[in-house]
Amino acid sequence: MTTTDTTDTAAGADGAPGATTSRKDWTSDQEVRWCPGCGDYSILAAVQFLLPDLGVSRENTVFVSGIGCAARFPYYMSTYGMHSIHGRAPAIATGLAVSRPDLDIWVVSGDGDALSIGGNHLIHALRRNVDITILMFNNQIYGLTKGQYSPTSEHGKVTKSTPFGSIDTPFNPLSVAIGAEASFVARTHDMDRKHMMATLRRAHDHKGAAFVEILQNCNVFNDGAFEAITGKGSRESMLVPLAHGEPIRFGPDGSKGVVLDPDASLRVVDVADVGIDALLVHDEKRSDPSLAYMLSRLARGPFEPTPIGVFRAIERPHYAQLVDEQIAAVRERKGSGDLAALLRSGTTWTVG
Amino acid sequence: MSRTMDRSPGSVSRIGSLVVRFAGDSGDGMQVTGDRFTAASALFGNDLATFPSFPAEIRAPAGTLAGVSAFQVHIADHDILTPGDAPTVLVAMNPAALRANLSDVVTGGSIIVNSDAFDERSVAKAGYGADPLSDGSLAAFRVYEVPMTTLTVEACKPVGAKPRDAERSKNFFALGLVSWLYHHPLDSTIEFVERRYAAHADVVQANTLALRAGWNFGETTEVFESSYEVPPSTLEPGTYTNVSGNTALAWGLIAGAHQAGLSLFLGSYPITPASDILHELAKQKHFGIRTLQAEDEIAGVGAALGASYGGALGVTTTSGPGIDLKSETVGLAVSLELPLVIVDVQRGGPSTGLPTKTEQGDLLHAMYGRHGEAPVPIIAASTPSHCFEAAIEAVRIAVTYRTPVYLLTDGYLANGAEPWRIPDVETLPRIDPEFQTEANHTAPDGTSEFLPYLRDPETLARPWAVPGTPGLEHRIGGIEKHELTGDVSYDPGNHSRMVHIRADRVARISRSIPPVAVDDPGAADGRPARLLVLGWGSTYGAITAAVRRSRANGLDVAQAHLVHLNPFPENLREVLARYEAVLVPETNLGQLVKLVRAAYLVDAVALSKVEGRPFLVGEVESAIAERIGSLRAAKETRA
Numbered sequence: 001m002t003t004t005d006t007t008d009t010a011a012g013a014d015g016a017p018g019a020t021t022s023r024k025d026w027t028s029d030q031e032v033r034w035c036p037g038c039g040d041y042s043i044l045a046a047v048q049f050l051l052p053d054l055g056v057s058r059e060n061t062v063f064v065s066g067i068g069c070a071a072r073f074p075y076y077m078s079t080y081g082m083h084s085i086h087g088r089a090p091a092i093a094t095g096l097a098v099s100r101p102d103l104d105i106w107v108v109s110g111d112g113d114a115l116s117i118g119g120n121h122l123i124h125a126l127r128r129n130v131d132i133t134i135l136m137f138n139n140q141i142y143g144l145t146k147g148q149y150s151p152t153s154e155h156g157k158v159t160k161s162t163p164f165g166s167i168d169t170p171f172n173p174l175s176v177a178i179g180a181e182a183s184f185v186a187r188t189h190d191m192d193r194k195h196m197m198a199t200l201r202r203a204h205d206h207k208g209a210a211f212v213e214i215l216q217n218c219n220v221f222n223d224g225a226f227e228a229i230t231g232k233g234s235r236e237s238m239l240v241p242l243a244h245g246e247p248i249r250f251g252p253d254g255s256k257g258v259v260l261d262p263d264a265s266l267r268v269v270d271v272a273d274v275g276i277d278a279l280l281v282h283d284e285k286r287s288d289p290s291l292a293y294m295l296s297r298l299a300r301g302p303f304e305p306t307p308i309g310v311f312r313a314i315e316r317p318h319y320a321q322l323v324d325e326q327i328a329a330v331r332e333r334k335g336s337g338d339l340a341a342l343l344r345s346g347t348t349w350t351v352g
Numbered sequence: 353m354s355r356t357m358d359r360s361p362g363s364v365s366r367i368g369s370l371v372v373r374f375a376g377d378s379g380d381g382m383q384v385t386g387d388r389f390t391a392a393s394a395l396f397g398n399d400l401a402t403f404p405s406f407p408a409e410i411r412a413p414a415g416t417l418a419g420v421s422a423f424q425v426h427i428a429d430h431d432i433l434t435p436g437d438a439p440t441v442l443v444a445m446n447p448a449a450l451r452a453n454l455s456d457v458v459t460g461g462s463i464i465v466n467s468d469a470f471d472e473r474s475v476a477k478a479g480y481g482a483d484p485l486s487d488g489s490l491a492a493f494r495v496y497e498v499p500m501t502t503l504t505v506e507a508c509k510p511v512g513a514k515p516r517d518a519e520r521s522k523n524f525f526a527l528g529l530v531s532w533l534y535h536h537p538l539d540s541t542i543e544f545v546e547r548r549y550a551a552h553a554d555v556v557q558a559n560t561l562a563l564r565a566g567w568n569f570g571e572t573t574e575v576f577e578s579s580y581e582v583p584p585s586t587l588e589p590g591t592y593t594n595v596s597g598n599t600a601l602a603w604g605l606i607a608g609a610h611q612a613g614l615s616l617f618l619g620s621y622p623i624t625p626a627s628d629i630l631h632e633l634a635k636q637k638h639f640g641i642r643t644l645q646a647e648d649e650i651a652g653v654g655a656a657l658g659a660s661y662g663g664a665l666g667v668t669t670t671s672g673p674g675i676d677l678k679s680e681t682v683g684l685a686v687s688l689e690l691p692l693v694i695v696d697v698q699r700g701g702p703s704t705g706l707p708t709k710t711e712q713g714d715l716l717h718a719m720y721g722r723h724g725e726a727p728v729p730i731i732a733a734s735t736p737s738h739c740f741e742a743a744i745e746a747v748r749i750a751v752t753y754r755t756p757v758y759l760l761t762d763g764y765l766a767n768g769a770e771p772w773r774i775p776d777v778e779t780l781p782r783i784d785p786e787f788q789t790e791a792n793h794t795a796p797d798g799t800s801e802f803l804p805y806l807r808d809p810e811t812l813a814r815p816w817a818v819p820g821t822p823g824l825e826h827r828i829g830g831i832e833k834h835e836l837t838g839d840v841s842y843d844p845g846n847h848s849r850m851v852h853i854r855a856d857r858v859a860r861i862s863r864s865i866p867p868v869a870v871d872d873p874g875a876a877d878g879r880p881a882r883l884l885v886l887g888w889g890s891t892y893g894a895i896t897a898a899v900r901r902s903r904a905n906g907l908d909v910a911q912a913h914l915v916h917l918n919p920f921p922e923n924l925r926e927v928l929a930r931y932e933a934v935l936v937p938e939t940n941l942g943q944l945v946k947l948v949r950a951a952y953l954v955d956a957v958a959l960s961k962v963e964g965r966p967f968l969v970g971e972v973e974s975a976i977a978e979r980i981g982s983l984r985a986a987k988e989t990r991a
Binding site for chain 1: 540589610637644661662664831
């Protein structure tokens with residue numbers, strides 16, 4: 001069946017080849033209730049613009065979230081969705097992905113949800129390489145509870161719960177993900193739809209756990225947290241786009257670059273001083289995660305040149321695949337399970 | 353060639369039942385010894401019940417009281433219900449095992465000790481001031497001193513093992529001796545040894561030699577005046593196997609999923625005494641079972657719920673503190689109205705409590721342990737083999753009513769074992785998951801639509817529409833939902849209706865459960881008993897045995913045992929009203945008693961025991977006699 005019908009109920013519902021959908025088809029009838037001006041709107045738009053282009057069907061797409069502002073995301077998608085409990089979305093998505101490898105599963109989370117209350121589930125979903133796409137909206141603040149510091153808030157941050165400044169050392173989300181054996185790690189930001197869509201497309205197409213940090217502005221409780229790097233005027237000189245196989249360059253006319261020093265540290269340089277050949281060539285497929293980890297720490301915070309794009313994208317079997325292979329292997333050896341035989345698998349004896 | 357050993361025609365006494373307890377250091381192999389004695393008894397046709405007991409520590413310091421591990425088995429020529437109150441035979445492999453278990457042995461009972469282990473140091477380590485074998489403190493018992501270590505080392509010489517290694521087979525020497533004493537053939541044990549230690553020919557040889565040496569010791573020495581035989585029991589005709597509660601429960605989950613045509617997903621975190629369910633299901637991958645050893649208890653239940661959302665049967669298994677951790681997700685399942693089975697193998701609490709000891713401490717947690725009005729159905733298994741049936745029933749309720757279900761067992765059921773007549777799988781109930789595949793409502797404008805919370809008028813169950821179903825895309829979550837669309841709703845009237853609907857949905861389950869059966873032999877002749885003993889869960893064996901003994905002593909007493917704890921069977925109110933007094937034995941401080949008092953305004957009285965051990969039959973029997981005594985006294989006073 002091919003169709004040009006674009007009504008909400010028909011288009012994209014069956015995922016038939018040739019069916020085309022638009023953003024509208026992926027939008028639910030629910031009123032979006034984020035604060036006016038929130039960065040979440042642009043992330044929602046990027047996802048809704050992207051999905052019609054991914055060749056997936058609405059019925060096979062699931063958004064799972066935890067708690068927080070970002071976690072309202074599933075309500076606004078016309079797919080299957082679950083708004084679950086704080087921090088547990090990666091665990092719930094793991095059960096879903098393992099039992100239903102045919103589905104396209106997205107986890108939407110925030111910095112508090114993913115790195116504080118749900119930190120344990122996040123790292124284990126990553127190490128197991130569960131086939132899910134995790135979007136972590138990082139605004140460095142607790143928004144839904146009206147402005148407490150988060151595990152990514154900078155040291156010294158003054159909030160309602162830290163009136164004299166935070167004394168916590170923050171997490172670097174990408175360092176955490178790389179340390180947790182993630183097979184796909186990327187960063188993008190809410191001010192650039194094109195970059196978001198390109199990054200999310202890569203994350204979606206990756207088989208296994210994909211982790212994307214999306215720098216997101218909370219204009220009410222932490223306005224301008226990333227302005228110094230994502231603002232229109234500063235972006236060119238402060239964001240370092242990563243491209244596989246290319247020397248790492250940024251700045252006006254690519255005048256800046258990144259080199260790997262002999263003491264195993266990264267340094268931002270003027271390309272004119274060192275020459276293009278001296279620049280570090282980005283290799284997202286490198287099995288050793290050390291360079292990706294170093295890149296994740298190139299900036300000490302959103303006030304220094306910050307790499308964006310895909311840091312790491314390696315291939316390894318995803319979890320449900322391994323589960324299914326194991327089941328198939330055991331069946332090969334033992335045959336399919338037979339309930340009557342199972343009940344007689346111990347020592348038996350007959351009376352009468 | 354038969355490997356059954358010949359025996360001389362000595363004096364043989366026939367006895368109706370026997371309770372043996374094997375006790376030693378936790379490294380002495382007492383569990384395997386008890387298990388093999390049990391297996392041989394089962395094959396012989398005895399009815400039986402077992403009670404393993406071991407320390408929480410993997411290897412507590414050798415020779416200390418803390419490190420004593422024991423296995424009690426009750427075998428009989430008739431239908432029995434418990435592992436026995438008091439052992440008639442204690443096998444003690446060292447002084448600590450003797451000291452830790454002596455007070456349980458019946459007066460005049462037999463004690464077989466490994467006399468080699470009673471050196472000065474070991475005697476002191478067990479806390480004895482003087483050697484109990486020579487200070488006269490065992491005068492009330494028949495004591496058999498057997499140098500088991502020496503004889504085992506001697507017997508194993510042909511293998512060429514070092515004495516230290518050979519010594520490790522002494523549990524098989526003890527088993528061989530007890531097997532001779534009670535006329536158990538050695539064949540099945542030798543086959544077991546050959547299978548179990550197949551990779552180590554020397555171990556097979558040593559254990560077999562020790563086993564035979566033990567038998568021969570009984571046969572050739574005149575230490576024992578007589579040997580004994582427990583004739584086979586008259587069990588119902590059928591094929592039997594010996595199952596533990598954890599195994600029966602795992603099989604019941606497989607059967608439940610099979611009967612519902614669902615794939616089984618287990619999300620679990622290892623915890624004593626529930627881990628064996630995870631182990632058993634992990635072995636059965638060829639049934640298509642997916643087991644996930646999660647990063648924590650919360651992830652275990654979360655993954656199970658995620659699997660249910662996708663149309664699988666999601667199950668999580670745990671005990672003790674694991675239940676606390678899962679509570680939030682169980683609340684989410686209440687809100688999402690999805691099937692989920694939460695197995696709680698109860699153990700002593702609070703906190704870490706007594707990891708290897710039994711307690712019925714979680715009933716009120718299962719009932720109320722969530723914030724908000726969050727009703728959850730509760731099922732409890734009564735015996736090790738009943739765990740099979742209880743698991744299928746938990747699956748039926750979870751799937752039919754789209755609800756999380758608590759399935760309660762405990763450490764006593766989990767590790768205890770009994771013969772089980774294997775059911776014909778054709779007779780197991782069918783469970784229909786009734787997946788939603790199309791729109792279920794016509795909107796005012798005539799278009800068809802899907803309302804995820806539009807309910808079955810009879811069961812109040814909502815549709816189970818799983819991802820992948822075209823046209824039924826919808827969003828669910830833990831925020832209060834509109835009663836039909838499932839959309840987020842903060843409307844006061846809607847919340848009130850949803851709270852009531854969730855309560856009604858669980859209450860209506862009572863329509864599909866059987867009435868509670870009452871065993872009151874006099875009632876048929878118009879002479880009902882005045883006292884009802886009401887129980888739930890693992891107290892079934894002790895209560896039933898106590899009721900039988902009380903009747904044998906001329907007391908009229910009725911018995912009822914609950915499998916469904918929430919909701920209660922519909923006839924329970926009427927049943928309770930029939931009796932002047934209700935006694936509720938529980939291994940907690942009185943949890944069911946609180947529920948029935950609150951629900952029915954009856955003056956039910958608790959019989960509590962919180963020692964980490966099951967009730968002894970005698971304890972329940974005394975309480976019955978006492979209650980009946982006070983009823984009689986009250987009547988006389990009135991007269």
